[in-house]
Amino acid sequence: MAPMRGLKKRKKLDKKNEGNASASGSSEKEGSVDWWHDFCQRINGFQSPSKGLDKYKSVFKISRNTFNYICSLVEENMMVKTGGISFSNGKNLSFQDQVAIALRRLSSGESLMTIGDSCGLHHSTVSQVTWRFVEALEERGLQHLQWPSSETEMTEIKSKFEKMRGLPNCCGVIDTTHIMMCLPTSDQTSNVWLDREKNHSMVLQAIVDPEMRFRDIVIGWPGKMEDWLIFQSSSFNKLCDEGERLNGKNIELSEGSEIREYIIGDSGYPLLPYLMTPYQGKELPELRAEFNRRLSATQMVAQRALARLKDMWKIIQGVMWRPDKHKLPRIILVCCLLHNIVIDLEDDLQDEMPLSYAHDSGYRQQVCEAMDIKGVCLRDALSHYLSGKLPP
């Protein structure tokens, strides 16, 4: 299934999903409304469905339409094995029950026990259902997390970035966040996960577009690895280095001066022809200081994206208790997919989310002094160009 973006596509999708929901849901006629009614009754502490539609959003943090779309994505995979999962009262979980419980687990970050108690499920059932959902969505939803494939799409992205703070030909913002884990400190096998801030963590590197959509992610490297090292080991870097990515048209900055496609990052990344980073040092000349300001302001989109990711899908926000480090990257991926799906479907809820920038609180800025001479030249040309241009 191709990525769905834009209002028209969303409406088409909604119609389609309504059909799917009625065909496959546990309550045929009223579809998901009746299902929601039943689900609310099962969940302890929730109010009646009369007040339920708003509650729906607060429980799952997504709209009904988005929920239905997600169900349509994973239905085929999850319906393959539906038997054997039941509530404590013996009633079988419907397919939508399973999706709802998995979403609840991912969005609330509550323990298996807490969710199990509130839904009348054994905690192992919550785990089983969540993992089944993760497997299904990572297989079916990956088209929601892709590097722009068409020139039109890329042109739109570049245009939006330029409108932000005037950076021409900018294609994305790269940033890194840490998913913290609680591992036994006495166990030396945990050392590799111990990052520079003395937390056990797994690193998530993301390249974000102007709409806070993740366009490229790398997950799974231990927290001890620095940001620049993870970037250099990434396929994105390889593709750029080989000229297979960020290889679109150059933009003429001035006579005889052009700028190629690039992404921007903070000072924890090396300065490369395809990765612009801020000037380092204090008391910089105004030209450079202005460049840094624009770069920093544009970078906020990545910080907001990561902050929203963690805020919305709280399972990766806190400190995870001894997680399976082979499963955790897949859970993070699914959270990123859900994050993108909410954006792609233009879910109203995303506008209600607080605009936080803190996704890695307590982590100091890394500094990587590596630079490529071409990158230096391009950055200088860019800063000269920006100095002569007022911000939009």
Next chain:
Amino acid sequence: MICSISTGKCGLSWLDRLRSTKGFPTADGLDLDHFLSTNNPNSDSNSTESSQSDEKRVGENRKEISSNRNGDDDGDSEWFGIMSNVLSDLFNMGGEPDRSRKKKSSRKQTNPRICLVSTAAAAAAVEEEEERSSVGCERKDENASAENANASNAVDRGGGGGGSGCDNEEEEEGELDNGGGERELFGFSRNEVTVIDTSCVEWKFEKLVYRKRNVWKVREKKGKSKIIGRKRRKGGGCDGSADVKKKMKVSNSEENGGGRGGECVSPSKHVSLLC
């Protein structure tokens, strides 16, 4: 003291008595040459010479034996051969050993040397050592596929497989004597990680991460091996960033070029990529 007293009972010394009990001549014919040539243990022989002189004589005798072998063959020569070998073994004579009884060489080297295996693995290991000792060591792209098989095997032997939620890190402090690849990983801690990279066609894969201080090595489970980074600890900022600079090769042609076809070598040139 008692033993040293000559009894004089039979007029025989303790050595004579010993010889007589063993069937050797006691008084006359003690010359070993004579003894051997006559093939008669009871023939007269008398010798009180030291073992050193015996050795000399036996050595001489062996020469005779070897010459006799080419001469008239009879049962005596065979007997001589056996005896001379026994004696040479006993007294460790410096003469030329019999080729038919070549002594096995010791499995231990008398002067141990570093074993240099002429494989890609060894070359990679040597390169790495050189790089480590050099000033500008940052990271490099090594292509040591031959080594990787060994390393992977070693890992499989030592690791005990993944699958569980537990981390599979272990200090490889044991002997790794199955090849250069394993030796290269000596002292490295090992972790199995699952990495997701959405720009990679195969977007999810398992890696073996080896770490020794700031040196990281990544190996594919299926056998590819690459070093993705190495840096030296330096104060402030990005560790090893100075090394990155040093390692970077820069071409100033086409300063504002599109990046394709330029000779500029970014750090990524020295980094092994994962896909």
